[in-house]
Amino acid sequence: MAEAGATPEGTEPAWRQRAVSRSLDSARSRAEKRAQRFLDAAFELMDEKGSTEFTIQEVIDRSGQSLRGFYQYFDGKDELLLALFEETVRESTDDIREVVDAETEPLARLHAYAIRLHEWCEPPDKPRKRGAHNRRPISEFMVQLAVNHPERVKGAMEPVSFLLLELVQDAARANLISVPDARRAAALVQQTVMYSWFGNRLIQNPRMRLSAEETWEFCLRGLRST
């Protein structure tokens, strides 16, 4: 189980395909570079401002490209943000998989997954791994995205969801948890963990916040004999 880069549907980033297919096939690599420049600029702005409220104009200026070009590669701002989101998920999937693969016991793997996913959105005070981005703004934007383009978000989350499904199935096979339907169980866990982070923003007093561990314990009990 859990082979190296086992993304469900091929491994090519979805945004890349979309952006590139708009250009001629011969110019593919140049097109990718240009699209990438937009993405890089957007990531920078996002990291600096700590929010997704940069303007297209800023992205243009920063990337040293033209407005025209931007709309040639992206259908609009939402598409750009979706692309950022997809990139971030990809990054995170690798990160989570790494942590998970450090464990061998099925429950320990699930545990590692839950903790890491919960921390996924948090702004790490500790210096970020080189090249990793501040995920907070993206996570926040994700909920808006989930309202307006649920299918897209689901699609982008696929890698993370898929990994979790595997872990749940493994644990179930080992009789460590008893779930009648692995998919539903996985969905429940993913939701609980992710929105537990989101819900924390409604709680001022930091001591009242729900930690990753607490959330995990709650999930674990939920999984024992569904």
Added chain:
Amino acid sequence: MAEAGATPEGTEPAWRQRAVSRSLDSARSRAEKRAQRFLDAAFELMDEKGSTEFTIQEVIDRSGQSLRGFYQYFDGKDELLLALFEETVRESTDDIREVVDAETEPLARLHAYAIRLHEWCEPPDKPRKRGAHNRRPISEFMVQLAVNHPERVKGAMEPVSFLLLELVQDAARANLISVPDARRAAALVQQTVMYSWFGNRLIQNPRMRLSAEETWEFCLRGLRST
């Protein structure tokens, strides 16, 4: 426990206070009426369009009042939406409390709460109770609100949260669940239930959606011996 209208901080709607305090005290009732007309118009538009993306202008036209007046009562569109949100929560609290009070057994009361809260956001195919509004757009907007004004959302949710806390405490006192900290447990339940609804929008296949009952069972197991 669970006295009739036991809102934590007085029972006067918060938006009403805000809107009214902007006017002279003598003209209070007239001011309330005017503010209410704006709210009514906004509710209508929201119900019709199924979203909060109506324009201020539409609210003005529909309510037969002036732009000027609008900004006299509300600091901006966000305040209006917050007011709608608060009203809706109030409505729902009454509704939930009613269902809960039909039960006497602590766990049954908790169960009733969870189910009702989960359904809270769903667009009821069944004709709505007269005067009740389509809560979907509000619920959707709530997540945006939670990003931008977490404290306000928390404040508005207070009545619902408070009710849940009581129920959890009652159940704990009766030794039906064992939670070290009722507040945290309540928060966890509320989050799980509410976001379980929200998460469902990421699942196309209706048969894979998480039902209110499933979510409740998950919570219940989570509460048994924390």
Added chain:
DNA sequence: TCGAGGCGGCAATGGTATTCTCCCAATTGG
């Protein structure tokens, strides 16, 4: 009756996304 504040009507401003238009410069085919 007079004056001031409440309020309707509406034009003006400001911030953004998105589209349009013009033009240059490089590539390419003859």
Added chain:
DNA sequence: CCAATTGGGAGAATACCATTGCCGCCTCGA
């Protein structure tokens, strides 16, 4: 090597909205 085609830069023009400002009426209290 030249001219046609086209990718792409600059940025003006549009389209929306929210929000503010300004003018003048009209009412209500003194």
